[in-house]
Amino acid sequence: MRKSSRFKPDELAAYQWQMPARRNARINDQGSDHANPTTELPVEPIDWAKLFGNANPVEIEVGMGKGLFLLNSAIARADTNFFGIEIVRKYQLYATNRFAVRQLPNVKTVCTDAGWVLSRFVLPASVNAVHVYFPDPWWKARHKKRRVFSPQFAAQSARIIREGGRLLIATDVEEYFGVMTGIVRAMPAFRELRAETSTGTVEEAGYQTNFERKARQNGTPVWRAEFERTAGPITEVADPAA
Ligand SMILES: C[S@@+](CC[C@H](N)C(=O)[O-])C[C@H]1O[C@@H](n2cnc3c(N)ncnc32)[C@H](O)[C@@H]1O
Known part of the structure; x- marks a missing residue:
């Protein structure tokens, strides 16, 4: 991976939202509060208008990796704010360096x-x-619980997406695509708009993310689906990894 520390930390701060201090936090036995998302903490909602300095609509990308989708989307759609969530610090640094080069005001x-x-x-x-693009597949059966896209995740997405909004997924793992679409199709909170697979070179089929580019280069098919948030209730389906 290319060295990602082109900008100093304070120059990247504008692109990195810091979670509020963990007042009243009950930390688990490992001393980590990431491992258990059910750890009791006060909910301190992000004020999007305050964070971005405007009331434009917000889109979230989960597992942004090196940030290519956010980079291109933030440039192409200046009237939308983008918020990327990434668990690996070096990828966050890599992505935020990209945003700093372009001095993008609409991505955090x-x-x-x-x-x-x-x-x-x-x-x-x-x-x-x-947006959830090329989430880690965690191939081994005993590791599938680590997958980011679970029934709980889909229910959280249904909770935060406004009616008429979108849930978009893509992957080069057919089995994971089946699991994700199976979860969402069983939820009245979503309506399927499209589900498709495509092959083709980078030139023929294009790409939205670094992993999609790799898939295209390897001739691997890519599966993609888009769902609309309905007015339906939020339900949590049975966990296929359980
Ligand atoms: C296979 S990569 C795909 C990156 C990018 N979306 C792409 O298509 O090029 C999956 C990314 O999700 C991140 N990730 C995995 N689990 C995560 C989690 N629980 N929360 C946030 N990011 C996560 C990984 O660190 C990695 O950068």
Whole structure:
């Protein structure tokens, strides 16, 4: 990975949202409060208008990696605010360096577990879209519980996406695509708009993220789906990884 420390930390601060101090936190036995998103903490919602300095709509990307989707989206859609969640610090640094180069005012990030942020800091019906592109597949059966896209995650997405908003997913793992679409299709809170697979080179099919570019280069098919948030109730389906 290319060295990502082109800008000094204070120059990147504008692109990195810091979670509020953990007042009254009950930390688990490992001393980590990321491992258990159900740890009791006060909910301190993000005020999007305050964070971005305007009332434009907000879209969240979960697991942004090196931030290519956010970079291109923030440039192409200056009237939308983008919030990226990434658990690995070096990727957050890499992505925020990219945003700093372009001095983008409409993209921010946080480095932590996405489920944690969605459940603790995001108000109901406060975002227009949640994007989840090429989430880690965790191939081994005993590791599947680590997958970011679970019934709980889908329910949190339904809670935070406003009616008419979108949940968008893509992956190069057919089995994981089946699991994700199976979860969402069983939820009355979502209506499927499209689900498709495509192959093709980078030139033929294009790409939105670094992992999608890799898939195209390897000739691997990409599965993609888009769902609309309905007025339906939020339900949590049975966990396929359980
Ligand atoms: C396979 S990469 C895909 C990156 C990017 N979306 C792309 O398509 O190029 C998955 C990313 O999700 C991040 N990730 C994994 N679990 C996460 C979690 N619980 N919360 C936030 N990010 C997570 C990983 O660190 C990694 O950067």
